[in-house]
Amino acid sequence: MTEAAGFYREPGRPRRVALRSSVAIRLASLAFVVVCAGAAYATAAAHLGKIDALWLAVTVVAALGVCLVRHERRHPALLELTGEAIAAFDRCGRARLQGRIVGATQWAERLLVLAVDGADGRRPNVLIVAADSVDAAVFRELAVRGRHAA
Secondary structure, eight states: OHHHHTOOOOTTSOEEEEOOOOHHHHHHHHHHHHHHHHHHHHHHHHHHOHHHHHHHHHHHHHHHHHHHHHHHHHSOSEEEEOSSOEEEEOTTSOEEEEEOEEEEEEETTTEEEEEEOOTTSSSOEEEEEEGGGSOHHHHHHHHHHHHHHO
């Protein structure tokens, strides 16, 4: 049981945590697309007519759909947690971000935004972790690390 929750690991080895796709984020994104398409249709229908407004709404849905697919592909698939740092990797194994957690914000125990110090010394990178994309123990650990770093 504790191995599945991610508590057991070999000493000196980083802990790897797989990130799942968040159902809540996907539903919120879908609602956003529907609202945007409806707003585009309602606005354009008064000026262009219903048929042209429908084409505009379909175009809005297609454009936002492409953006959502690109976002899903860029989202990290794996987190690697060490004692003092965190690293996020995409589905191909490339490092998306790496460094120390320097701050965090948490909303209603559903969403965690971590600021990760970049190696180049510029602005911190942002890692967004939804509560349903990791186990509860990992989400709690990330929230504690973020609070301690802030």
